Amino acid sequence: MTHPHETVRVALGDRSYRIEIGHGLLINASDWVSPLLSRPRVAVVTDDTVGPLHLDALRDGLAAGGIEMAHLTLPSGEATKCWRYLTETVEWLLEQKVERGDMVVAFGGGVIGDLVGFAAAILRRGVRFVQIPTSLLAQVDSSVGGKTAINSPHGKNLIGAFHQPSLVLADVAVLGTLTERDFLAGYGEVVKYGLLGDAAFFDWLEINAPDLAAGDITKRIEAVRWSCQMKADIVERDETEQGDRALLNLGHTFGHALEAATGYSDRLLHGEGVAIGCALAFEVSSRLGLCSQEDPSRVRAHLKAMGMKTDLHDIAGDLPDADALMALMGQDKKVTQGTLNYIMTRGIGEAYVTSNVDPKVVKSVLVDALA
Numbered sequence: 001m002t003h004p005h006e007t008v009r010v011a012l013g014d015r016s017y018r019i020e021i022g023h024g025l026l027i028n029a030s031d032w033v034s035p036l037l038s039r040p041r042v043a044v045v046t047d048d049t050v051g052p053l054h055l056d057a058l059r060d061g062l063a064a065g066g067i068e069m070a071h072l073t074l075p076s077g078e079a080t081k082c083w084r085y086l087t088e089t090v091e092w093l094l095e096q097k098v099e100r101g102d103m104v105v106a107f108g109g110g111v112i113g114d115l116v117g118f119a120a121a122i123l124r125r126g127v128r129f130v131q132i133p134t135s136l137l138a139q140v141d142s143s144v145g146g147k148t149a150i151n152s153p154h155g156k157n158l159i160g161a162f163h164q165p166s167l168v169l170a171d172v173a174v175l176g177t178l179t180e181r182d183f184l185a186g187y188g189e190v191v192k193y194g195l196l197g198d199a200a201f202f203d204w205l206e207i208n209a210p211d212l213a214a215g216d217i218t219k220r221i222e223a224v225r226w227s228c229q230m231k232a233d234i235v236e237r238d239e240t241e242q243g244d245r246a247l248l249n250l251g252h253t254f255g256h257a258l259e260a261a262t263g264y265s266d267r268l269l270h271g272e273g274v275a276i277g278c279a280l281a282f283e284v285s286s287r288l289g290l291c292s293q294e295d296p297s298r299v300r301a302h303l304k305a306m307g308m309k310t311d312l313h314d315i316a317g318d319l320p321d322a323d324a325l326m327a328l329m330g331q332d333k334k335v336t337q338g339t340l341n342y343i344m345t346r347g348i349g350e351a352y353v354t355s356n357v358d359p360k361v362v363k364s365v366l367v368d369a370l371a
């Protein structure tokens, strides 16, 4: 059976690139990668879950076009986005004598994409890289837009750079080996797009998400395309988050604080934090009278119907109190002159950026959610 192939273009002048979305793209990887290379070799960084499952397919796909590859395997999981593995990656790339004209490949989920993208940004003051995202989250979000980073105990993604990839190759065939938990975490970012800017997409997800989770290839390609197109449109008008790009942060101010509070551990995955954070952002918006009371209920109902974490109580173990969570939120990169900018909403698909949010209301929502 042939599946659709979709291409989304990210138009950023001399940093423009294509996102190729399809089924079975790894087998033909050299077709997409070869035109970008100055010599037929690449340095691939992956993790110890993705590597054993899919690295041979990538190696074969590159070899078919005469491209050699060296590879580095890092531990999987959020804790890898740290100084230690950034150093290890950069030193390995130097050992491999990766030159400024060469291509680094990030082959994994968002952790590998963010870490390797950052390594590429600082290696020899910048080498090009290709994103080959293997998780749903990475295909719909992290591989696109050029945000690269590692975490700090002070907060998420606080050390990083904007560095756009030269190509994104999203092969939905590899999503077949994701655990249900990782798939649903990625789905948290998919829902985010509908919630932030496209009510029709949210309507579509309410109907089609069970098929997505069940593995419908055509619908997976459509969900990745729709998400990437929405992200590309936003990134094109605000590459470095001077304004509108912050919409992509819907749910993240809460989510990032929760990830820091749970030690970047598997107690809470990024996409799970985003889903809970979106539910909280809708609750705050409703309490402020910005959106109707039905909106947060509809959001929570959909997350629950998908079997996703929705509430703070869905996070195992103790959480800090509301004041401590507010303090962690204060490290957000959207703070300007000491005031936190929030992503609030007037309804499903109608998010906007504002600094005009009473912290007392935010705190009261957190207190109630923790009770």
Ligand SMILES: NC(=O)c1ccc[n+]([C@@H]2O[C@H](COP(=O)([O-])OP(=O)(O)OC[C@H]3O[C@@H](n4cnc5c(N)ncnc54)[C@H](O)[C@@H]3O)[C@@H](O)[C@H]2O)c1
Binding pocket: 047, 048, 049, 050, 053, 076, 077, 078, 081, 108, 109, 110, 111, 112, 114, 134, 135, 136, 137, 138, 141, 142, 143, 144, 145, 146, 147, 148, 156, 157, 174, 175, 176, 177, 178, 179, 182, 185, 186, 189, 269, 270, 271
């Ligand atoms: N740069 C951005 O714009 C951006 C956007 C969203 C999220 N992020 C970042 O992305 C990270 C989360 O990404 P993630 O959810 O992909 O996490 P991840 O990279 O940890 O991947 C999740 C898990 O799935 C495994 N995995 C990946 N692909 C697989 C496959 N095909 N089969 C089986 N297992 C597979 C990984 O080994 C890992 O255990 C966070 O650090 C977040 O901050 C960045």
Ligand SMILES: O=C(O)C(=O)C[C@@H](O)[C@H](O)[C@H](O)COP(=O)(O)O
Binding pocket: 141, 144, 145, 147, 156, 157, 189, 241, 245, 246, 248, 249, 252, 333
């Ligand atoms: O690309 C963006 O812009 C996003 O905000 C996408 C988010 O899903 C992603 O988690 C991003 O890394 C968060 O951005 P940050 O600037 O708050 O670290």
Ligand SMILES: [Zn+2]
Binding pocket: 141, 189, 252, 270, 274
């Ligand atoms: Zn995110």
